[in-house]
Amino acid sequence: MSQQSEAVLPLLPLRGVVIYPSMVQHLDVGREHSIKALEEAMMGDHRLLLVAQRDSSVQNPTQSDIFDVGTVAHIKQMVKLPNGTSRILIEGIERAQVKTYEQNDPFMTVTYDTIYDEHGDETEEQAQMRMLTRQFNEYTKVSKKTKRETYDTVKDIEESSHLADIVTSHLSLKIEQKQHVLETVNVPERLDYLIQVIQNEKEVLSMEKKIGQRVKRSMERTQREYYLREQLKAIQKELGERDGKTGEIEELKEKIEDAEMPERIEGIAHKELSRYEKVPQSSAESSVIRNYIEWLIALPWTNETEDNLDVSRAEHVLDEDHYGLERVKERVLEYLAVQQLTDSTSGPILCLVGPPGVGKTSLAQSVARSIGREFVRASLGGVRDEAEIRGHRRTYVGAMPGRIMQSMKSAGTVNPVFLLDEIDKMASDFRGDPSSAMLEVLDPEQNDKFSDHFIEEPYDLSKVMFIATANNLSTIPAPLLDRMEVISIAGYTELEKLHISKQHLIPKQLEENGLTKSKLQFRDDAILKLVRMYTREAGVRNLEREIASICRKAAKKIVSEEKKRVVVTENQLEELLGKPKFRYGQAEQQHQIGTATGLAYTQAGGDTLAVEVSIVQGTGKLTLTGKLGDVMQESAQAAFSYVRARANEFDLEADFYDKYDVHIHVPEGATPKDGPSAGITIATALVSAFTNRPVRKEVGMTGEITLRGRVLPIGGLKEKSLSAHRAGLTTIIMPQDNDKDLEDIPDSVRDQLTFIKVSHLDDVLDHALLPKESII
Structure with missing residues (x-):
């Protein structure tokens, strides 16, 4: 039941607390x-x-954020x-239902209806009050959060609504439960709800106590066992039981029986164990034999x-x-399909080749996860000693197996x-050539009997799926390279880096820096600018570092400036990371004479390349600048020879090349090219300069x-196509024989570009040059 009230009071939102009538707090x-x-309240009647x-957690609540x-x-x-804060002592007066809200910057005022309690049968309420008081008394006995003296302040309350x-x-209780009590007008219902809540809390507390006692008993039992073991050791020492070697031999014998070795290897292990039993424990050979037996057991x-x-599951894991990296994924799925059809146990030997940071190592981990195998890694960088691969012979002090056998021990299975x-x-150096030792490891015809100098017995590696990684194929010996199936990973495009950032890098860095998606958000345009102008790489390592830097700066803003969210x-980006570190090519703003836009491929992806040609009166000298490599210089000379050979068709004088000096320049001279x-770009720029025909700016x-x-x-x-799209070009002239490569270009880019396939330079000039009367 409620009664209309026209009073206007200031609204004070509370966080994590509910105030009831008659409460003083x-x-x-x-x-x-x-x-x-x-x-505002203090200037009025002190009510709010x-x-x-x-x-x-909401700092500035609106009407929808409060009850x-x-x-x-x-x-x-x-x-x-x-x-700067204020501490107030308030007393609750009555329940109220908010009627209207009005925003008086920066606080709100409200009108309200007073809510009055609804009572039921008096006798029933008295019974409920007694039960609630009794339940609360029992609750204070088992709860560590409620003081025992609290019951004394509650037991003498005679009014049912006040008691509840x-x-x-x-x-x-949770804030929703406390609010439910405040909103429950019917007092008997309120009392019933509280009795049920307290009963549930008592059951939970009782269960917690049982669990605590069970954990305590378990700890006491563990301590007791430790004490008895120590006593047993002391007794054995006093009895002088052959310095414990008998028990050790029995333990090794049990391990050999449980290791499930091949019959021949098991016989060797028992033979070595017999030797170990006869050798004095103080002898140096004793530790060598024991070490060898433990390795046979551990492998x-x-x-x-x-x-x-399951090919579909593996594909899902790899995509996740x-x-x-479609080629690598496709090769792994082909391997699984062949396994299903043939039940073959031999694995492929893949070699992933690409620049640093493109995901070669992590891809191998994903392959292991996709087919449910153990994953093990051996880093071969800087290995110079053949013994690192094959191990040392047991005659040497401190002899150990090679990295292959050590890794197999770590894997714990024969098919990781x-x-x-x-x-x-x-x-390689005077200690041997480790790459030659790898030939036996990676040769499917002989790795089923791999010989490690320490183990001495043949070990089967044929079930292992080997994956190698490399940055440069030229340093791998030809016989070793011949044993591997090479898959090149050239690097990621801008669009791929955008998706990788959103799906992998940003969530990872948010978690590592204590942030959530609601606190820090990246716009797509920001990620693309980060890729283009703050990183220049084939992989994504530097991109992840820049994202991590942004996350740290955002965390500082959230903590120091109390910002709820950073977008x-x-x-x-300039505010967070400073001025851009790199730049990328842009399309020409106007049609130009003597300037053509070429497309280049770099380790960091694609880029546009302007080729400029200047013609002046001279003696036929050809100058090439812009730090051009030998191949590019030869392309320029071939293009110039082509123009000379076609002088008549271009309406040029037969001896034009003797009257002019030609200067071909490719900007960004500090960068080798x-x-x-x-070739066709230089030729087009030359023809444009000699014939005074502009080159289309969009090509x-x-x-x-x-x-x-x-x-x-x-x-x-x-x-190259992605760089053209990024630079604002709309038309690409490409060789006819590259038609097969169009499938690799993302649909979103391919649909916005016009590809003109040519087989002769005449076709290039027809599409790239405008007539003389066109705007220059």
Whole structure:
């Protein structure tokens, strides 16, 4: 039941607390809008409306962030503290239903309806009060959060509504439960709800106590066992039991029986154990024999994990862990499909080749996860000694097996995914050639009987799936390279890096820096600018470092400036990371004479390349600048020879080349440039300069040229197309023979570009040059 009220009171939102009528409590108020509401109340009749927030983390709550039912309270005392907050003593007066809200910057005022209690049968309420009091008494006996003296303040309360409110205020309940009590008008219902809540709390506390006692008993039992073992050791020592070697031999014998070794290896192990039993423990040979026996026991001889050959599941795992890298994923799925059809146990030997940071090592981990195998890694970078691979003979002091056998021990199975990391960085010296030792490891015809100098007995590596990684194929010896299936990972495109950032890098860095998606958000344009202008790499390592730097700076802002959320946009990158570190090519703003836009492929992806040609009166001198490599210089000379040979068709004088000096320049002179794919670009710029015909500003081109004007295929069309799209070009002139490479270009880019396939330079000039009368 409620009654209309026209009073207007300031609203004070509460965080994590609910005030009931007749309660007297201290509150600390620090938020600006809350302090203003207090000041407003103090200028009036010292009354205000207290309403709990639904989410206590909201700093500036609106109407939707607070409950509709609260308590009208009277401010009995207010003290301003040195830190800017205020401490008030308030007394709850009555329940109230908020009627209307009005925003009076920065606080809100409300009108409300007073809520009156609804009572039932008096006898029933008396019974409920007694039961509630009794339950609360039992609760205070078992709860560590409620003081025992609290019951003394509750037991003498005679009014049922007041009893329910006071009991609720002393219970450790969620804010929703406390609000439910406040909103329950019917007093018998309120009492029933509290009786049920206290009963549940008692059961939970009782269960916690049982668990605690069970843990305590377990700890006491462990301590007792430790004490008895120590006593047993002391007794054995006093009895002089052959210095414990008998028990040790029995233990080794049991381990040999349980190791499931092949019959021949088990016989060798028992033979060595017999030797160990006869050798004095103080002898140096004793430790050598024991070490050898322990290695035979520790190596997996028959333990094998069952492959999960579900191709669709494996594809899902690979796609979940890595974006792109389609060729490698396809090869792994082919391997699984063949396994299903043939039940073959031999594994492929893949060699992933690519620049640092493209995900070669992590991809191998994903392969292991996708087929349910153990994963083990051996880093070969800097290995110079053959014994690192094959192990040392047992005659040497401190002899150990090689890295292959050590890794197999770590794997614990005979068919792990074995990563040979940085296989291109092995070296050789007077201690031997480790790359030659790897030939036996990676040869499917002989690795089923791999011989380690320490183990001495043949070990089967044929079930292992070897994956090697390398940055450079030229440093891998040809016989070793011949044993591996090479898969090149050229690097990620901008679009792939965008997806990798959103799916992998940003979530990882948010977690490592204590942030969530709600606190820090990255816009797509910011990520693309980060890729283009703050990193220049084939992989994503530097990109992850820059993302980590942004996360740290955002965390500082959130903590020091008390910001609830930071959104990283393109315009904020300079504020967070400083000026851009790199730049990328842009399309020409106007049609130009003597300037053509070429497309280049770099380790960090694709880029546009302007080729400029200047003609002046002279003696036929050809000058090439811009730090061009030998191949690119030869392309320029071939293009110039083609123009000379076709002088009549271009309406040039027969001896034009004797009257002019030609200067070909490629900007960004500090950056080395090489490759044949700039041939048609240089030729187009030359023809444009000599014929005074502008080159279309929206056209980019790539292709090798011959003296006869034929256009030959090039590499890196995918990366070059993405750079053209990024630079604002709309048309790409490409060799006819590169038509097959169009499938590699993402649909979102391919649909926005026009690809013109050419086989001769005449076709290039027809599409790239405008007539003389066109705007220059």
